[in-house]
Amino acid sequence: MVHYRELGLVNTRELFRQAMAGGYALPAFNFNNLEQLQAIVTAAVDTRSPVILQVSKGARQYANQILLQYLAKGAVNMAQEMGCAIPIVLHLDHGDSFALARSCIETGFSSVMIDGSHLAYEDNVNLTKQVVMFAHGHDVTVEGELGVLAGIEDEVAAERSHYTRLEEVEDFVGRTGVGSLAISIGTSHGAYKFKVKAGEDVPPLRFDILEEVERRIPGFPIVLHGASSVPRNIVEEINRYGGKLEDTAGIPEEQLRRAAKSAVCKINIDSDGRLALTAAIRKVFAEHPEEFDPRKYLGPGRDALVELYKHKITHVLGSAGKVVLPG
Numbered sequence: 292m293v294h295y296r297e298l299g300l301v302n303t304r305e306l307f308r309q310a311m312a313g314g315y316a317l318p319a320f321n322f323n324n325l326e327q328l329q330a331i332v333t334a335a336v337d338t339r340s341p342v343i344l345q346v347s348k349g350a351r352q353y354a355n356q357i358l359l360q361y362l363a364k365g366a367v368n369m370a371q372e373m374g375c376a377i378p379i380v381l382h383l384d385h386g387d388s389f390a391l392a393r394s395c396i397e398t399g400f401s402s403v404m405i406d407g408s409h410l411a412y413e414d415n416v417n418l419t420k421q422v423v424m425f426a427h428g429h430d431v432t433v434e435g436e437l438g439v440l441a442g443i444e445d446e447v448a449a450e451r452s453h454y455t456r457l458e459e460v461e462d463f464v465g466r467t468g469v470g471s472l473a474i475s476i477g478t479s480h481g482a483y484k485f486k487v488k489a490g491e492d493v494p495p496l497r498f499d500i501l502e503e504v505e506r507r508i509p510g511f512p513i514v515l516h517g518a519s520s521v522p523r524n525i526v527e528e529i530n531r532y533g534g535k536l537e538d539t540a541g542i543p544e545e546q547l548r549r550a551a552k553s554a555v556c557k558i559n560i561d562s563d564g565r566l567a568l569t570a571a572i573r574k575v576f577a578e579h580p581e582e583f584d585p586r587k588y589l590g591p592g593r594d595a596l597v598e599l600y601k602h603k604i605t606h607v608l609g610s611a612g613k614v615v616l617p618g
């Protein structure tokens with residue numbers, strides 16, 4: 292058993308309180324490897340933003356759970372060395388079982404999501420409650436989910452999505468004891484969120500549902516998943532250098548900015564990072580086919596990620612400069 296405090300990590304409770312009061316959202320960026328993690332920490336330190344490092348079940352299998360523990364500890368130390376000990380959360384994204392959530396808590400995660408949103412309502416309540424009871428014994432915060440997002444990402448896929456059912460919100464939060472709630476208001480997982488032709492608009496987020504959730508559970512932290520914007524210029528760059536991505540669009544940043552000012556305290560961005568990294572690597576391969584040193588293509592990929600994350604933190608989430616250092 293390794294407690295997250297031994298790794299220098301924090302849970303989300305106080306960070307969400309500050310985000311709610313300050314009208315911004317915390318960035319939750321997924322990582323699977325060293326370059327992604329370096330980019331996240333660099334961007335967060337440079338912008339003085341607290342940050343949530345997100346790990347999915349698939350990422351945990353990919354990277355090795357022991358190595359992940361030390362990467363997270365390394366992230367904390369790296370931030371200190373860079374001169375700004377930003378608060379860092381290590382969060383399980385889309386936990387699908389009690390065993391997985393427990394294993395993460397016992398290996399240094401400070402926050403876990405238990406996603407029972409695909410289950411029957413009562414089963415979701417019971418699974419979530421079980422995780423919350425265990426997590427609270429270790430002062431770990433828990434994110435639950437109501438409503439099913441469309442799209443596909445890692446092992447999370449939904450054939451049919453549905454918006455969060457408002458009549459379940461108070462009951463779910465009250466009975467499970469979760470610290471935050473992911474809701475479905477029109478965001479979706481993956482890079483293929485909406486098929487649109489150039490010049491067409493994507494369907495707007497359902498701010499009416501978000502407002503009604505806020506009315507029913509005032510001051511309660513809300514989470515948005517699947518909030519990548521799938522920037523057209525990055526998709527075009529990938530295709531210019533030999534990629535084959537179809538016409539696609541994500542959530543306009545305008546709408547995410549509006550959400551970040553509300554009770555939305557955590558916004559998950561994964562696909563945009565995957566796209567930015569891929570575009571940069573493809574460019575190197577296309578322009579320098581003689582390169583074979585991984586640092587020569589992963590390095591530019593990492594630089595592209597730093598820029599993307601700084602942009603999101605500063606211009607979308609509003610969490611830049613929000614680090615409150617003790618003393």
Ligand SMILES: [Zn+2]
Binds near residue numbers: 480
């Ligand atoms: Zn998600």
